[in-house]
Amino acid sequence: MLESFLFKVKDHRRKQGQRYELGHILLFSILAILSGGTSYRKTQKFIVAHYDTLDEIFDLDWDRMPAHTTIRDII
Secondary structure (H helix, E strand, O other), X not given: OHXXXXXXXXXXXXXXXXXXXXXXXXXXXXXXXHOOOOOHHHHHHHHHHOHHHHHHHHOOOOOOOOOHHHHHHHO
């Protein structure tokens, strides 16, 4: 249910700059916070540490992980 809600949030970015879906970044940020993440760097480290599982569940197929600055800019 949370996932379906997060993917309905309007994305403020231009189409050109949308390498990562807003819903994924929001969901992964929430998961990082629930796991004790208190900063954008810790959110990025959470995504890197759990990428294999997240990719398996959400079929991400990212070329590279988002930097902490990318996560900050998206949020």
